Amino acid sequence: MLMQCYSSILGSYRTVGAYVRPSRFVQSLLESRIFISLRWSSDVIVHQRRQLCIKNSDNESIIYRALDKQLAQRDGFEWYRFKVGSHNAIVQENVRLKFEDDVLGVLVLNTPSFFETTFKEWLRQHCNPGEGVDDVKTKVGPHPVETFFNWKFMQIEMHLSPIRVVSICDFEPVRHRLPAVSLPACGHVSGAAYFYHPNHPVTGEKIYPQGLSLHPKYGGYFAFRGVIIFPDVHLAATFKEPQPLKTLDTDAKVLEALELFNKHWMDNRYRDCGDPIEKIFFVQVGSYNAVVQKGVQLRFDDDVMAVVVLNTPSFFENTYKKWLQKQYKSGESMETFMKKIGSNPIRSFFLSRFAQIENRLLPIRAVSICDFEPLHDRLPLVSLPVCGHISGAAYFYRVKEATDPITGKKKLHMGLSLHPKYGGHFSFRGVIVFPDVRLPATYKEKLPLKTLDTEEKIDEALELFNEHYYDNRYRNCGNPVETYSELQLKYFSTPPEQRWPLIAHWFRS
16 A cells, blocks of 8 residues: 555656745644744744854854755765855846855755655655555645655754755746746756756757756756755855766767757656766565576575666776776787786776775675676576566566577577667676665566567567677667667677777777
8 A cells, every 4th residue: 555655646746847835835844743842942042042153163064964964875865065156157137046155055956766765765654554645645745755855954954953044945936937046057066967058069059948957977867956055154265166077978969868858858768868877776686586597596585685787888988998098008018918907808897896896885795796707507697687677677588499490409599688778789797786785575676678569579689689699780679779889899799809909999199
């Protein structure tokens, strides 16, 4: 019943522009005894405490410590500082913040983990045994995310009292339908997310109604939720916000992202623009073990958490190439360099990366299992296609029995994984198991997207993969929207020991 309530409520939610915090919500909060006891102390006492805090030079550190606690990253939040004047300098007068230029502003956003780790738990607390969807709606209203962030911002204001705090949420409308603050502008000036204007990158002509913000880590998998202004806290003249990272490096990519956002918002493809790296595919060990043969089952408890790792097309030029070039010393001969890195540099890279992850996560235990670790009986340590399917990363089309038309003998065919965005232009690289991290019993992996919708298309893809692997045609099955470059295709179609000559030009001056 809880999950039914949860799904039904969430289905009606969609973030739209900027709205003013409704007075009805504040009124409902004021009915809480706890809220009254925390919020409405004596006016005289509050005034006295406020005067003391204004004189306190440590207000900034007090605020930052409080925000770290109230908006912890582990709970699915991030916050970024900016000067009010930085926002006001790039927006039209109607949406400028009515505070001094050097006043401290804080932008708040939610990350992908917020939905399952924080919002779900908050909703669960409002659902009592035996209650239905209508009961929960009566408590939290028709827009539960809006209700949550109203509550969260009020909580922050109370926690920081008597420091003056002004919260402006993204759903707060003002007259003439203009927002109370431009959150994309705040995101850009604070360094949180790069804002791509709805203008043509070459001509400057406005071509779409809305621009798009992309986070360097989450792509479009995040949402601005509001700003918090501290009118009595003035930032130093030397304070400078960091520059936002621009993840779309060509005009074509910018135009594609703007089109996807403005014309195809509901299919969510715009969220993948910029190749977000925070797209983690979780899987319960038990979900995987339940569908594979005993020889490749993972030797961990069923509720243990594991993460599937794959590389996308941009990995080759953006990460792999730079890593190799960093290992290369000027004047070093290719023969010496090849011996140092090994005959299979892809293997060397991922062994290095997985070891790095394990070290950085200490004292949390992490066990990495790569796809190139064979056992004596030639079975893999883990079936990555199955992990990919169970986690929702890529649909696995199972092998069908095939017979050689000439000899009549059965042929050993393999199944094929196709990614909803990359088709066959990706590769699984391993899994990371966290033996001491347990997923809740209610956790369910999302279903993978099936891009081949007929038996004929499936048969064709499996045949191309098994019979014509090296011509790479199977990779285009499912109509991928991003693909490997010609160099990548040639590189991955060449045996590992013969790949070095293909990338030798990367190391020439």
